[in-house]
Amino acid sequence: MDSDERFEGPLAGPGRVEWAVVGSDIGPLLLAATDQGLVSVVFHAGEAVRDRALRALAARLGAEPSPARPDRPGPLAEPIRQLRAYFAGDLRTFALPLDWSLSSGFNRQVLRELEATVPYGTVVGYGDLADRVGQPRAAQAVGAAMGSNPLPVVVPCHRVVESDGGLGGFGGGLETKRRLLALEGVLPQPLF
Structure with a gap:
C-alpha cells in the first residue's frame, strides 16, 4: 500500500x-x-x-x-x-x-483535515479547523472529534488549541499535550 x-x-x-x-x-x-x-x-x-x-x-x-x-x-x-x-x-x-475504520463521518473528515494541513511545529484553533471543513460554527464538534481521535500523535490532535491561546482539552492529559507541543518547539521545554 x-x-x-x-x-x-x-x-x-x-x-x-x-x-x-x-x-x-x-x-x-x-x-x-x-x-x-x-x-x-x-x-x-x-x-x-x-x-x-x-x-x-x-x-x-x-x-x-x-x-x-x-x-x-x-x-x-x-x-x-x-x-x-x-x-x-x-x-x-x-x-x-x-x-481509519475506528472513525467516521464528521470526526473522520476533521481528523483527515488536521493530518493533511497542520504540520509539525504549528497549531490551529478549534474554530479555524471547523472553518477548514466548511462548518464554521462547529468548534465544539471539532473538540469532540479530537477527543475521538483513535490515532493521537500520528494524527496530531495535540496541535489543536483554543483561539485565545489556551491549550484546550486533550485525551492524554494536558501535561502530555504540553510535552508534545514542547517537543515540536511550540512551547518551551519544561525546566524539570
Missing part, C-alpha cells in the same frame, strides 16, 4: 490486528495495526489501560488483537520506527498507512 493511501471503510471481516506497547517520552503507548495500517494509538498504556483498550479494539474490529512478534516483521514495525524517530526529534512528518 502506498503511504499516501488511506483505508476508508470498515474491515471486511476479522483481519489480523497486531499490538505492542512501546515506551516514549510521554509514557507507554499502545499501538495497534491491521493489514491496512495503523489503527490505534493509546496513551498511558499500563496494564489496565492496555487490557481495556484491547478489549475495545476486539469488539470494534471484530478480531482478537495479538501481540506483535519481534522475530518477524509485521504491520507495526514501521509505526514503531517512525514514532521513535519522532520522539528523538528526527521525524517531523509521519508517512504511514492508516486504517
Whole structure:
C-alpha cells in the first residue's frame, strides 16, 4: 500500500490486528495495526489501560488483537520506527498507512483535515479547523472529534488549541499535550 493511501471503510471481516506497547517520552503507548495500517494509538498504556483498550479494539474490529512478534516483521514495525524517530526529534512528518475504520463521518473528515494541513511545529484553533471543513460554527464538534481521535500523535490532535491561546482539552492529559507541543518547539521545554 502506498503511504499516501488511506483505508476508508470498515474491515471486511476479522483481519489480523497486531499490538505492542512501546515506551516514549510521554509514557507507554499502545499501538495497534491491521493489514491496512495503523489503527490505534493509546496513551498511558499500563496494564489496565492496555487490557481495556484491547478489549475495545476486539469488539470494534471484530478480531482478537495479538501481540506483535519481534522475530518477524509485521504491520507495526514501521509505526514503531517512525514514532521513535519522532520522539528523538528526527521525524517531523509521519508517512504511514492508516486504517481509519475506528472513525467516521464528521470526526473522520476533521481528523483527515488536521493530518493533511497542520504540520509539525504549528497549531490551529478549534474554530479555524471547523472553518477548514466548511462548518464554521462547529468548534465544539471539532473538540469532540479530537477527543475521538483513535490515532493521537500520528494524527496530531495535540496541535489543536483554543483561539485565545489556551491549550484546550486533550485525551492524554494536558501535561502530555504540553510535552508534545514542547517537543515540536511550540512551547518551551519544561525546566524539570
